[in-house]
Structure formats: structure tokens, C-alpha cells
Amino acid sequence: MIILSIDTSQSASVALVDTDTGAVIAAKQAEDHRRHVEFIGPALAEVLAEDARPELVVVGIGPGPFTGLRVGIAAGIAVGQARSIPVRGLASQAAIAEEFVRATAGGQAAGPVLIASDARRKEVYFSVYDAADASLSAGPFVAKPADVAAVLTAHGDEIADSGGPLKRADVSAIGERLGRGFLLYPETLGAPTRETMTDPRAEFLAFAAAREIAAGRELGEPIPEYLREPDAKPAPTRESSLK
Template sequence: MIVLSIDTSQAASVALVDTESATVLAAEQADDQRRHVEFCGPALARVLSNQVRPDLVVTGIGPGPFTGLRVGIAAGIAVGQARGIPVKGLLSQAALAEELRRTDTPTEGPVLIAADARRREVYFSVYEGSEARLTAGPFVAKPAEVADVLEAHGQTKISERLGRGFVLYPDVLGSSGRAEIVDPRAEFLAFAAAGEIASGRELGEPVPEYLREPDARSAPVRESTLR
């Protein structure tokens, strides 16, 4: 199956992957967490110039900041409609768990993944390392509250730590032993999606997982004094 995958939950990335042969046909990764719109359009054009056509679009659904996250989802839906192919969604942190699983030294046991949620908070979840399977989360909290949330959900033993959250808050969360695995990469999102399908689990719809309300608020409706 040929999968076009897009993730903009942290730094944006786009990839075209042949999941049956485990071949990355094309991939691009942004070098920062901003400018998702400016990155996605040109990156998609270059990736889709490959002569191999995708059968499926998979978008990372977060959790992630409101504005950046919807850029990737909207782009994925647009490609799906233009090409007449299905569009599905998968939690973005599954890409980091899958990347770890595919390293030369995969981790057995629970893997804590933490991402930048802005507002001095982190998005975090726990995956089973050997299967890259979600076991708890996703959650959002201040770094100092993460341990309490994990304990409340029975996640007291962590074998590995991954993600940008550990780069930002090592004094509170501890440090990651995999400094090279920081943000979700679209190629690993595609492999994670293929793993879900192979395991008989259906992929979800491309609906964003924000975990909290956006900063923007609608202006209050004022009652007119005119009669």
C-alpha cells in the first residue's frame, strides 16, 4: 500500500511510503515548529511529484496546537478529495513510538512520549515499546504534574522517554535516552498506520485531538439598544 502521510503536530513533515516493502519513496521534514502553511504546500508538491500514486492519506491528528495541527489535516483532506482516495487519522505520537520500534535497539516495556503543548505544558502518552501500541493517554498537563497523572493511570514504570518535552523540561521530566527522536516524522506515521491496519484495528477519521480549547474565543454577542 502506498501511503501519503502528513503531520503538523510539532515540526511539520510529509512523506510518501510504500508500506509493503518498507520503502520511503520521498520525505521532507521542517526544521522548526512554525510556518506549517509555508512548508506544507511546497513539500506536498515535491513529494507528490513522485510517479508512484498514493492509495491512502494518513494525517497526524495530534495532540498539538490548534493552528498548526489543522494545517496538516486540511492539507490531507484536500489531497484525498483531489485524488479520490480515503483520508484517515492517527495520533501523532504513534510516529515516535514506531520510530523507536524500528531502531537497532528497540525498547521493551512502557515508553513515555512528551511533546510541546505551549503554555509551559506538555502533551504526553504511554506506548508499549515492543508493539508501539498506545496504553495510556494522550493527556495534557504541566511537567510537574505528569508523574501524578501517570500514577493515577497505573503507569509507574517507564522504560524509555521520547520527544520534545524532554528537551524543553529535562529538569522536571528527566532526559531522553534517544536524543535523535524528537518530533513525529511522517514516514513513521505511515508505518504506524500500516501496523494498525495489519493488526485488524481500524484507523480513525482525520479529526483533530486538541485536548483543550483553542486560545481564540468568539466575540460576545452584544444586545442592540436600538428598538
């Protein structure tokens, strides 16, 4: 299947992937984490100029910042409508889990993989995936770095590695720690085990989607996963004094 994938949960990324052959036909990754609008149009135009025609659009639904997520999801929906192909959503951190699993294929990777991304406000978005098949074990969550351990403890029975449910002090002892959150808060969360796996990449989002489809799991709708309320609030309605 030819999948067009888009993720703007952290840095923006666009890819066209043949998931049957494993070929990345085209991929573009932004270096700037905030200029999603400026990046997404030219990147899509370049990727869609390839001869291969996408059969499915997959967008990363976050969690991530409000504006960034909307840019990527709206772009994906626009392409789907223009080309009359379905648009589906998948958690953005699944792309990092997929990248890890593909990098360790044939190895001895096992146990939980903790992925933490920058949520701004001095917080992180985090999820736990299984190292064997990139399946989601728990999350996504959002919390201050110092509170991640408590959240993991509360969900320890879901995460449970070979040593049993995680204890409060075990965050930095998790075998694999991936994502930009560990680069930002190593003193609290521990250093990342693979510094190159920091942000979701669209090509791995496509492969993650193909894995979900092959496993018989349905992809979600292209609805953003925010995890918290927006900063902007609607102005209160004022009653007119005119009669």
C-alpha cells in the first residue's frame, strides 16, 4: 500500500511510503519546530510530485500543541478530499516506537519503551510501548517531568515488564527511553538511550499504520489528541444594557 503520512506533533514531517516493499519513496523533515505552516505546503507539493499515488493518508494525531497538530491534520484531510482517498489518524509517538522496533529487528529487545516528547509549559507527553511489536501499553499522558514516575506507578499493571509493575523510582531504569523529553529533562527522567530518536518521523508513522492494519487493528479518525485545555479561552458573553 502507498501511504502518504504527515506528522506535525513536534517538528513537521511528510513522507510517501510503499509499505509492501518497505521503500520510502520520498520524505521531508523540518528542522524548525515552530514553522509548521511554512513547511507543510512545499513539502507536500514535493512529495506528491512523485509518480507513486497514495492510497491512504495517515496523520499523526499527537499529543502535541494545538496549532501544530491542526496544521498537519488539516493538510492531510485536504489531500484526502482532493484525491478521494481515506484519511486516518494514529498516535504520533507510535512513529518513534516503530522506528525503534525496526532498528532492533532481529535483536533481543524486550520490555517497555518509554517515549517522552516536549509538551512545553515545562511538561512532557509520554507513552509506553512494547519493544517487541511497537504496541501501545499505556498512555498517552501529560505531566511535569517530576510527576512522570507517579503516573507510571499508577499504571504499573498495564506496563509491567519482566520484573513486574514499575515502582516509583524506576523511571530512569526503564530499558529504552526515547524522545525529545529526555534530552530536555535528563536530570529528572534520565538520559535518552538513543539520542537520534527524538521526534516522530512521517515515514515511520506510515510503517506503524501498516503494522496496525496487518494486526487487524483499525486506525482512528483524524481527530487531534490534545490532552489538555487550550490556553485561549472564549470571551465571556456580556448582556446588553439596551432594551
